[in-house]
Amino acid sequence: MENTNKAHFLSSKTVVIAGAGVAGLSLAIALAQQFPLEDVQTQRPRILVYERDSEADRIAGRQGYSLSLRTDSDPGGIQVLERLGLYKRIRSVSVNAHDSEADRGCFNIWDQDFNPVLRIHGRPVGPKGLLGMRVGRGALQCELAAAAVEAGAEIHWSTAVIGVKPLLGTGTTPPVGQVEISLSDGAAVVADLLIAADGSSSKIRSLLLPSHGLDYTGIYLWGGTGVFAERTQIPRPVDRDWGAVLGGQGIGLFVSPIDSTSALWSMxxxxxxxxxxxxxxxTQDQIDAMIDESIQLSARFHPLVRDLVQVSDPSSLIQLNAMDRPPFAHDVGALGPVVWIGDANHAVSPFAGNGANMALMDAWDLAECLKCAATLQDAIVAYDARVLPRGNGVLKASRWTIDISHASGWKFWLYRYALWVVSLFVRVPV
Incomplete structure (x- = not known):
């Protein structure tokens, strides 16, 4: 008779996660939930997380950004946080954590004078009344890192994965085997499963899939963080609401609160x-040039944009190109036990407004597929079936957002009319 009490294929194995971002940390927590210590049949896999940045640099370097966590997928990023037992914990550090329901911020598409063209105020979802939120990226990653350690993951800061060598097996079908990982401190570790959660410019993807580069969307962005003495000085509606501003005659604009004394602007x-x-x-010349041009362009919008630019923290100023890439299917038979999640698999530009949500969903889906499958190959097939359609859909929406954000002339008025029609009939949870 066949033994139906066989241990899981990841029992007592070593899982290495490259990258301590939203995707990697969420996966570490999700794996701990899927493989509880109380399961006497299957021993929880050892989870090792390697991050090239120091813990302080990783968190501090992301203080000037905030992320939108949403409920509009099943599950969305918010529902995943609830499943991870972190919803209340993350909400407590969110941008509007202490606001009443009436004052809770939401996503908007505004005209150049900040009159709402489309206002999307999410309704509570599910029996627990889950709500979308805006949260600082640094605050989110700080809480996720603490929760990952509490779940039993070992996080090695200031240690990058710099080399990967698949050790393909010979006695299995397909020959998945293991993978040897070289680290920046000179050490090496052999893993039974390597998770590449090392971002859009994934080092592991460049090593194993060098042809899978990023695509330039034709748009570049720059911006910074306006810092105020207290929240009452942040110009309304940016003290609580976030979103895109249309009508900039080819110049896109996004604004968002970050915390009680700062707000983001991005052109x-x-x-x-x-x-x-x-x-x-x-350099001071670079700072002056970016601020001067931004103040000049702010004349296309409400004066509050100029006010934000003028109080920008110079250390927060940044310029980057909007890059993306479609998701790709895995081939563990050819590359060994390596799985890409989050931006490392399906990079999205900031216009998607969905990167953190997809990172959370990827982490939950992969952990669940790994737990439920009989083999790694079966788990990855199931994982790809969830991730590929989702990633392609978000990519298309992102490119549409880019087009509308930079529209001018007749195209701008056509988009504005379409959004007005949508506002009459649709309420989308965020």
Missing amino acids: SRASPTPQPSLRHPL
């Missing part, structure tokens, strides 16, 4: 070629 425009990527530390 964008089309360029036939990518522009230089700039970030702190910048």
Whole structure:
């Protein structure tokens, strides 16, 4: 008789996660939930997380950004947080954590004078009344890192994965085997499963899939963080609401609160070629040039944009190209036990507004597929079936958002009319 009490294929194995971002940390937590310590038949796999940045740099370097966590998928990022037992914990550090329901912010598409063209105020979802939220990226990653350690993951900061060598087996079908990983501190580790959660410019993808580069969308962005003494000084509606501002005659604009004393502004425009990527530390000439041009362009919008630009923290100024790439299917038979999640698989530009949500959903889906499958090959097939359609859909929506954000002339008025019609009939949860 066949033994039906066989241990899981990941029992007592070593799983290495490259990258301590939203995707990697969420996966570490999800795996701990899928493989509980109380399961006497299957021993929880050992989870090792390697991150090239130090813990302080990783969190501090993301303080000037906030992310939208949504409920509009099944599950969305918010529902995944609830399943991970982290919804209340993350909400407590969100941008509007202490606001009443009436004052809770939401996503908007505004005209250039900040009159709402489309206002999307999410309704509570499910029996627990889950709500979307805006949360600082640094705050989110800080809580996820703490929760991952509490779940039993070992996080090795300031240690990058710099080399990957698949060790294909010979006695299995397909010959999945293991993978040997070289680390920046000179050490090496052999893993039974390697998770590439190392972002859109994935080092592991460049090593194993060098042809899978990023695509330039034709748009570059720049922006910074406006810092105020207290929340009452942040110009309304940016003290609580976030979204895109239309009517900039080819200049895109996005604004968002970050915390109780700061708000993000980001402008964008089309360029036939990518522009230089700039970030702190910048020269004084670079700072002056970015601020001066932004103040000049702010004349196309409500004066509050100029107010945001004028109080920008120089260390927060950044310029980057909007890049993306479609998701790809895995081939563990050819590459060994390596799985890409989050931006490492399906990079999206900032215009998607969905990167953190997809990272959370990827983590939950992969952990669930790994737990439920009989083999790694079966798990990855099931995982790809969830991720590929989702990633392609978000990519299409992102490209549409780019088009509408930079529309001018008759196209702008056509889009504005279409959004007005949508606003009459549709309420989409965020």
